[in-house]
Amino acid sequence: MELLLGTFPVEAVAFGTPPGWTGGRLVIDPARVRARVLEDPRIREVAVDLVEPGERARIVHVRDIIEPRVKVAGRGHAYPGVCGHPPETVGDGVTFRYGGFGVLIASEALPHVRRAVSAATDSVIDMSGPGAVTVYSTLRYLVLTLTTEPRLELTEWNDALRGAGHRVADDLAAPLRGQAAPAEQRFGLAPVERPLPRVVHVHTLNASMVPGIGTGIYGYTPHALPILLHPNEILDGAITGDAVVTYPGKCTWLHVNNPVLPALYARHGADLAWVGSIVARTRWGSLHDKQRSAYQTVKLAEMLAAQGALVTWNHGGNDLIEVMLTIQGLERAGIKTVFLTIESDIKVVRMTPALAETGTEEPPLLFSVPEADAIVSTGTLAPADALPRMARVVGGHEVVLDQERPDIRTPAEGPLDLEALSGAYSPIFGHFDNYGLGCQSYDDY
Amino acid sequence: MLRVGHYLNQFFAGIGGEERAHVPPSVRDGPVGPGRLLQALLGDLGAVTSTLVCGDNFFNEHLEDAAAAVRAWLRRVGPDLVVAGPAFAAGRYGSACAEVCRVAAETGVPAVTGMHPENPGVVMFRKAYIVPTGDSAADMARALPIIVALGRRLASGATIGPAEREGYLPRGVRRPGMRERPGAERAVAMLVAKLSGRPYRTELPVDAYESVPPAPGVRDLRRATIGVVTTGAIVPRGNPDHLKRCSETRWCRYDLGGRAALSPEEFECVHGGFYNQPACANPNVVLPLDALRELEREGAFARLLDFYCTTTGNDQRLADCKRNGAEIAQALQAAGAHGALLVAT
Numbered sequence: 001m002e003l004l005l006g007t008f009p010v011e012a013v014a015f016g017t018p019p020g021w022t023g024g025r026l027v028i029d030p031a032r033v034r035a036r037v038l039e040d041p042r043i044r045e046v047a048v049d050l051v052e053p054g055e056r057a058r059i060v061h062v063r064d065i066i067e068p069r070v071k072v073a074g075r076g077h078a079y080p081g082v083c084g085h086p087p088e089t090v091g092d093g094v095t096f097r098y099g100g101f102g103v104l105i106a107s108e109a110l111p112h113v114r115r116a117v118s119a120a121t122d123s124v125i126d127m128s129g130p131g132a133v134t135v136y137s138t139l140r141y142l143v144l145t146l147t148t149e150p151r152l153e154l155t156e157w158n159d160a161l162r163g164a165g166h167r168v169a170d171d172l173a174a175p176l177r178g179q180a181a182p183a184e185q186r187f188g189l190a191p192v193e194r195p196l197p198r199v200v201h202v203h204t205l206n207a208s209m210v211p212g213i214g215t216g217i218y219g220y221t222p223h224a225l226p227i228l229l230h231p232n233e234i235l236d237g238a239i240t241g242d243a244v245v246t247y248p249g250k251c252t253w254l255h256v257n258n259p260v261l262p263a264l265y266a267r268h269g270a271d272l273a274w275v276g277s278i279v280a281r282t283r284w285g286s287l288h289d290k291q292r293s294a295y296q297t298v299k300l301a302e303m304l305a306a307q308g309a310l311v312t313w314n315h316g317g318n319d320l321i322e323v324m325l326t327i328q329g330l331e332r333a334g335i336k337t338v339f340l341t342i343e344s345d346i347k348v349v350r351m352t353p354a355l356a357e358t359g360t361e362e363p364p365l366l367f368s369v370p371e372a373d374a375i376v377s378t379g380t381l382a383p384a385d386a387l388p389r390m391a392r393v394v395g396g397h398e399v400v401l402d403q404e405r406p407d408i409r410t411p412a413e414g415p416l417d418l419e420a421l422s423g424a425y426s427p428i429f430g431h432f433d434n435y436g437l438g439c440q441s442y443d444d445y
Numbered sequence: 446m447l448r449v450g451h452y453l454n455q456f457f458a459g460i461g462g463e464e465r466a467h468v469p470p471s472v473r474d475g476p477v478g479p480g481r482l483l484q485a486l487l488g489d490l491g492a493v494t495s496t497l498v499c500g501d502n503f504f505n506e507h508l509e510d511a512a513a514a515v516r517a518w519l520r521r522v523g524p525d526l527v528v529a530g531p532a533f534a535a536g537r538y539g540s541a542c543a544e545v546c547r548v549a550a551e552t553g554v555p556a557v558t559g560m561h562p563e564n565p566g567v568v569m570f571r572k573a574y575i576v577p578t579g580d581s582a583a584d585m586a587r588a589l590p591i592i593v594a595l596g597r598r599l600a601s602g603a604t605i606g607p608a609e610r611e612g613y614l615p616r617g618v619r620r621p622g623m624r625e626r627p628g629a630e631r632a633v634a635m636l637v638a639k640l641s642g643r644p645y646r647t648e649l650p651v652d653a654y655e656s657v658p659p660a661p662g663v664r665d666l667r668r669a670t671i672g673v674v675t676t677g678a679i680v681p682r683g684n685p686d687h688l689k690r691c692s693e694t695r696w697c698r699y700d701l702g703g704r705a706a707l708s709p710e711e712f713e714c715v716h717g718g719f720y721n722q723p724a725c726a727n728p729n730v731v732l733p734l735d736a737l738r739e740l741e742r743e744g745a746f747a748r749l750l751d752f753y754c755t756t757t758g759n760d761q762r763l764a765d766c767k768r769n770g771a772e773i774a775q776a777l778q779a780a781g782a783h784g785a786l787l788v789a790t
Contacts, residue, residue: 118690118717197640209720259629266630271637285719308640310632317718317760338636340628343619343649360571360617360652362763368651374639375649378628379621404687404715436628441648443607443622444615 002188003232004094006072006181010101013050013140020175026101028142028172036167037144042160045147049394051104051127053138058390059125060399060412061109061145062429063243065102065136065253066165068173071095071236078173079237079252081219083159083166091232096176099183102139102253103172105165105243106395107146113154114406117210119245122399123429124416130385131416134430135437139253143394144168154244155212161243187232187265192273199272200306201231201264202297202330202337204323205239206250206315207281213242215250215314217279223289226280226297228304231261234277248342249314249434258435260312260340275304280326282319290322298329311339314434317366324369331371341365342432343377343442356380358442378433379440382426387416401427447491447600450524450554451480452515452545454538457530457582458498466537468500469507470514472522479585483528486593495522497545501537508544515548524554526600531559531588532566534580539566546573555599559592562614571617574599615650624648669783672750674773676758677724677731677790678716679707689757690717696756696769698776703751706735716790718759731788750780758790 011024019029030048037046051057069078074093081087109120126132148160207223208214214221217229218238229238239255261277268274280297284290301309309330313323327337343364358364364377390413398409401418410416418427433440455465457478476484476493484493497518504511519527527549529542542558543566549556550572559576560566567575576595578588591612598605607622608615624631631648638645663669680688686697704711707728714724714731729735732753741749754773761769777785 116722118721199636199640211720259627260632263627263629263633267633267637272640308636310636336636336639338632338639340632341649356621358619363652363654364619364649365651366760368654370651370653372651373647374635374645375647375651376628376632376635377648402687402689403717404684404689433628436630436632439623439625439627441622441624441628442619444609444650445605445607445618445620 001092001230001232002186003091003235005185005187005235006094006096007099007183008096008176008181009099009183010140013101013142015050021179026098032171033142033168036171037146037164039167040160040163042149042152042156043146043164044149047145049143049145051141051143051394053127053140055127056391057127058393058412058414059104059106059141059143060122060393060395061106062123062125062246062395063105063107063161064165064241065104065251066169067097067102067253067256068169069095069097069237070173070176072177079166079240082216082240083163087218089233090236090238091230095236096173096181098173100139102141103165103169104141104143105146105161106143107148107161108396110150110152110157111406113157113244114403116154117244118403119247121246121403122401122427123246124399124427125429126387126390129388130383131387131428133381133383134428136430142168145395154210158213158242158244165243187235189230189274190269192269196271196273197307198275198305199264199308199310200275200301200304201260201277202280202301202309202311202326203277204280204282204311204313204326206283206319208245209283213244215239215241223281223284225293226278226300228300229277229279231265231274231277234258235261246429247315248430248432251430254430254435259437260310260435264310272308275306282313282315282322284322291325294322294325294329297326298333301330301335302333306335308336311337312435313341320365320367324367324372328369328371338374338376339372340376340378340436342434343379356382364442376436377441378436378438379442381428381431381433381440387414387418389414399427447487447597448523448525449483449487449491449493450518450522450527451476451483451493451496452527452529452542453478453480453496453498454541455498455500458496460498466500466502469503470497470499470511472497472518479589482585482589483593486590494524499541501541504541504544505537511541512544512548515545516552519549519552519554526596527554527556528592528596529556529558531576531578531585531592532564533578533582533584534561534564536565539564540569542566543569543573546570555596557592557596557599559588567614573616575614576612577614663784666746667744669746670748670750670781671746672777672780672782672785673732673737674754674785675732675788675790676756677714677788678757679712679714679728679732679755682711682713684713684715688715690715691757691759693757693761694765696754696773698752698754701734701751701753704734705738707732716757716759719790731790733788737786750777750782
């Protein structure tokens with residue numbers, strides 16, 4: 001399986017006609033975008049906006065971000081298995097993508113969705129200032145602010161929002177076909193010529209507790225036993241997020257830009273032989289389920305004759321139990337592990353350094369095993385300062401920061417004193433760096 | 446000029462070995478034993494003005510008396526810095542040094558010690574600044590300059606950096622900081638090092654978890670009053686106290702009012718760590734009042750308290766968990782409970 005990824009960097013975006021990409025400048029026809037969105041009668045209204053990094057702008061009600069891509073050679077469709085794309089296996093051939101650009105779906109959670117799905121929180125992306133802490137503050141966006149029929153059932157709502165995002169992303173990427181990509185990268189797990197330690201990426205992924213939504217593999221979201229993926233499948237969009245939960249580590253953009261994949265590729269054939277990514281679902285409902293998933297993951301790693309495993313996860317809370325059981329099983333099977341993790345779970349949402357502190361009195365991890373003796377911490381991205389008033393707000397006018405008080409609505413332009421306003425989850429979209437894009441970590445004192 | 450108070454055991458003070466380990470605390474003016482090297486390292490910048498000496502057995506067997514002696518010594522001498530030991534691998538000496546650091550910290554005097562990382566004294570007072578040493582006094586000449594350098598920084602009120610950079614053992618405190626390479630690259634590099642047998646250092650050492658011993662069983666369940674508690678966030682419909690779906694700091698108490706079961710018209714589940722809609726449709730699956738009433742009728746136990754306690758056991762900070770647990774236990778005890786059913790989620 002060999003994938004050639006052609007990147008078209010987006011250095012400027014403007015509304016206009018005809019649409020297309022030339023020399024780093026992307027032109028988008030807003031009327032065409034609106035028409036593509038409104039093909040779905042479940043969507044009543046759409047506003048389209050362009051947002052740039054460094055702007056005094058805040059995007060609210062962020063539901064997902066999609067990097068527009070098109071497969072120009074090889075089987076399948078980018079982001080297979082969702083929104084009508086066929087579930088055919090991807091990862092082979094040629095795929096073109098826009099670099100540094102995303103289609104952003106914004107929509108306020110419907111009241112019944114807010115009530116039923118605890119992670120369907122309101123989220124913000126600040127494009128400058130102290131809140132601009134995540135990778136999402138560095139991208140250029142076409143923001144689709146969507147108003148749906150108010151009574152849509154949860155999975156219908158997800159389907160409508162996500163469908164609109166993917167229709168527009170597909171439409172924006174289509175003109176790249178036939179152009180020459182300014183930058184190209186080739187990805188393949190070529191057989192290694194000298195004996196090198198065999199390494200597997202154990203890519204644990206939360207499966208939603210809520211039926212019908214969540215991060216999917218080829219669009220398949222339910223809890224299931226582990227599956228072996230070629231990393232190229234992931235680079236080609238085999239893992240996608242939904243348009244409901246705002247938890248870090250679920251965004252569609254992130255999964256095709258997961259820095260763990262290029263970091264492992266960079267050492268393949270030099271220091272290690274990468275044998276693939278085992279995707280194991282997390283947040284099972286019972287201990288037996290957690291154990292079964294961990295044991296089967298270990299068994300697959302053994303059958304692959306892995307000697308080392310890089311273990312990642314993308315969620316929080318009790319998912320860590322099956323992740324740690326997996327690490328324990330791997331080490332007991334003689335497979336050396338490194339675990340890449342956020343620190344202090346989701347508790348560091350209050351934005352003060354004092355509360356960011358962890359240690360013996362406030363364990364940084366909810367659960368651990370003694371075998372987890374090699375851990376890389378990506379710390380927290382929680383900013384210390386309140387978010388200032390922004391000159392421009394896109395995606396909505398008000399936000400609810402305490403999920404238990406949907407009646408208390410805060411003007412989205414701010415200022416937002418998150419420490420005072422936030423009940424639980426941080427409203428900063430992607431506020432944890434699950435896969436180690438940045439250099440932030442924790443130190444012992 | 447830095448006024449330094451030095452703590453030594455009977456052996457390093459030259460009083461004697463194991464046979465003199467019972468000697469009570471005594472104070473000497475100026476430096477004693479390794480205090481002379483300490484004085485030489487301080488040079489013109491400081492003076493070892495007083496040395497407190499105590500036998501290792503005395504210190505460990507009469508901890509309160511020893512601590513009182515340290516307190517009195519600190520009050521009288523008024524040092525700007527306390528240096529304890531170093532203790533190397535000597536366990537009782539290490540414990541005494543850690544305790545001296547604790548008393549100094551309580552009275553606001555900067556303190557530093559040195560010992561082997563596996564010395565039991567390391568866990569006696571986790572907040573102590575401990576410079577890692579070898580297992581014997583052969584390491585004195587190497588370790589003492591590091592202890593003095595850290596001690597001078599502590600005494601000057603300078604901001605102390607991470608343990609790895611400043612050369613002390615981690616004190617059970619972790620704070621955000623930046624590293625040189627992105628996390629993904631560090632993870633792959635660490636794996637390559639681990640696979641090739643090269644040294645690597647975890648960025649997140651995992652502590653062993655505290656185990657909670659189970660309470661003794663209820664002696665005679667048939668005569669017992671039972672309370673029911675859940676971390677599953679079952680609340681009266683409308684969530685009158687706005688119990689949070691995660692990161693809750695409080696617990697709530699609600700009346701059962703003699704009900705035979707919880708109805709979805711009157712109660713709901715607001716827990717955010719699991720899909721709570723089935724528990725909203727039938728709150729008894731989390732707070733099993735229906736089953737408890739049946740057992741009460743059958744005489745399995747004497748009486749069910751007519752209220753319940755609940756919190757949201759989802760990403761609650763450990764400090765809050767401990768306080769909530771203690772407060773709930775108190776409330777049940779005050780109501781005359783002999784036992785409790787805790788439904789965890």
